[in-house]
Amino acid sequence: MPEALEKVFGIIRGSAVSQNPIIAEGLKGLFNGNGKLLRPGLLLLAAQFGKLREKHYQIAAALEMLHMATLIHDDVIDDSPLRRGLPAIHTRFGRQDAVLIGDFLLSRCFLLTAEYTSPQNALNLARLISIICTMEIEQNNDRFKSNISRRSYLRKIMGKSALLFSLACYAGAYEAKASREICERLRRIGYNIGIAFQIIDDILDYSGNQDSVGKPLGNDITAGLITLPVLCALHLDNSGTLRDIFSRPAFTPEEAKLVFTLVRSSGGVEAAGKYAETYTNRALREISSLPPGKNRDMLNMLTKRLLIREA
DSSP states (O other): OHHHHHHHHHHHHHHTOOSOHHHHHHHHGGGSSOOOOHHHHHHHHHHTTSOOOHHHHHHHHHHHHHHHHHHHHHHHHHTOSEETTEEOHHHHHOHHHHHHHHHHHHHHHHHHHHHHSOHHHHHHHHHHHHHHHHHHHHHHHTTTOTTOOHHHHHHHHIIIIIHHHHHHHHHHHHHTTOOHHHHHHHHHHHHHHHHHHHHHHHHHHHHSOHHHHTSOTTHHHHTTOOOHHHHHHHHHOSSOHHHHHTTSSSOOHHHHHHHHHHHHHTTHHHHHHHHHHHHHHHHHHHHTTSOSSHHHHHHHHHHHHTTTOOO
16 A cells, blocks of 8 residues: 555646746645545545556545645634644745645646546535535634534534545545445445544644644644534533633633643543544444455554544
């Protein structure tokens, strides 16, 4: 698999070439090999439940460029200073150019998709981008609001994260001409892996190692993002301190630090971890019904690692 992912990275680097110096320099840090390439890896792994073809590498590259574009846009929206341990693109080139660099990656994603994928999966990708944009707007509107439900939170991360995992697994199998039953099972596996992955990402903003995570801890709450650890902490906080802070339209940097501390001390992190475990177990049950062999074993191993990752 490492050689296959390096091939995907080569396609990304070749597809994202630009004569514009700002675009070229802005993307250089994203292509330094530090990316996990988890979504392309899932796509290529799913493809092996049918017949892996050359086009799978192109489609995997397209999905990763979509993911990279959303990261750039997320950093602009959240004003996050770091990405993968390096200065975020908007801190070097400004917010406007950063958005346009993200748009450039999206255009390259569309070019690869149009050339190599089936009309059905091209349509699926277009729908996915529409959902991602809608969920980003909803998340932006819900900043500093503590009265959102866990169901609303899960709906947002479904649109922002899980559907891309789901499409990676489904498209990999579909383009490999796997059976309909396997394609649908892999779609569900990708969805559950994606939900668990995003919950753990949100947990790591409170409990991770900053060098491993690659961005400042507590960045979510500073930006007013009410993630699952916060929602769980609000439910567990008997003192009422958290609800008092969230009764205001925004809060000071000192209050953000207090929220960070209370989420960690109240059991919010551990409670959120139970949700991640639930979705991981759902994925594992689906995986156990796939045809036995090394591909199922690799997918099983990857899913289990989601609960113990540090970044």
